[in-house]
Amino acid sequence: MTEQDDIPDDFPRGAFSAVVSGHGPKVCARLSGEVYRADPTEEELYERWALCADLAEQLVDVARKDLVAHPELTSLQVLERVGRAVKAKNWVASDELEWLIRHLRMRLRW
Numbered sequence: 001m002t003e004q005d006d007i008p009d010d011f012p013r014g015a016f017s018a019v020v021s022g023h024g025p026k027v028c029a030r031l032s033g034e035v036y037r038a039d040p041t042e043e044e045l046y047e048r049w050a051l052c053a054d055l056a057e058q059l060v061d062v063a064r065k066d067l068v069a070h071p072e073l074t075s076l077q078v079l080e081r082v083g084r085a086v087k088a089k090n091w092v093a094s095d096e097l098e099w100l101i102r103h104l105r106m107r108l109r110w
Contacts, residue, residue: 007049010102012095013040052096055086056103063108075110 029036040048059082067078083101086092092100 007046011045011049011052011099012093013045014095048092048096052092052100053103055091056100056107059086059100059104060107063104075108079105079110 027038029038031037032041063078063082066081067073067075070078073081079101082104083097086100087094087097
């Protein structure tokens, strides 16, 4: 069993986003070994998943405290607030953020 086996099936495996200036069409790829790739390697995917899973664990207490601090909010509203805060920090891609919030909700059993 490898570390990559730890990655859940529902974790996003899409291509990394890139920003390239200019008017014409672009192909965003990078050289990995002797091959150009537009998708993440298994190691890169594992790193992204580990980052998102760790962040979700850190946000468990944040979400619980936010729910206590704002009793007028529902648990779903708290998750939306947490999601907006993480999005504003630009720590993860949008598909990773969706997975992170689903994972956080599962961890919280909300």
